[in-house]
Amino acid sequence: MRVTLESTVKELIPNAKFGIIFYEDITIGSSPQMLKGRIRLFQESLNIDLVDKEMKDIPGIMEWRSIFKQTGTDPSRYRPSVEALYRRIKKGQFLEPFNSAVDLNNFFSLKYEIPLGIYDSTKINGDISITIGEEDNTYEGLNGREVTLHNMVHTKDATSSFGSPFVDSKRTAITEATTSAVHIIYLKPSMDNTECQEMLEAILKMFTQVHGGTGRVVMVGTGSLSHINRTM
Incomplete structure (x- = not known):
């Protein structure tokens, strides 16, 4: 499975960077109690930190709001998932455990201030493209609503669109039956290559510590980005 960046992304998002991790032989279930406790404690700490802050004070959120604007998406109507x-955390509405993969995905998003999406590899048909949506690009989201992807950066396969930094599709959702997965990490354009690589490898390490298996890291982007392809 290959991941490519379409020309529309290169034109509209200077210095765009996307991390992809391919996992194999993983086991997904309920999050271990230690992980649940760590995620809960992190949310409580973040809730305190956010008391005197607004969303404009969070660098990662502001970068992704800016990207939405650059592609023609209104970030006040379609907020980045992060x-x-x-x-939610600022309001004290802490995230309840769902399954180990989704829980970790949310934790990484909060920790690194960026959107992430994780998908069942067996539900993806062919290669993955990162593109900008056209008027007819839609899917049923995990929120149960039809998601319109017009002017939004998102991922698609040979079948249809399946993921975005707004909300993901039901079609490729992770379940406890998933044994292979693809993690899409919507990196901040301001990050340098070394910082990106260190983050991706930290995500891979923690994910496989919880789920077992192996992972392969790839990074694609625009500008002077050097291609990274590493197996761990």
């Missing part, structure tokens, strides 16, 4: 998470 902003939606931060708003």
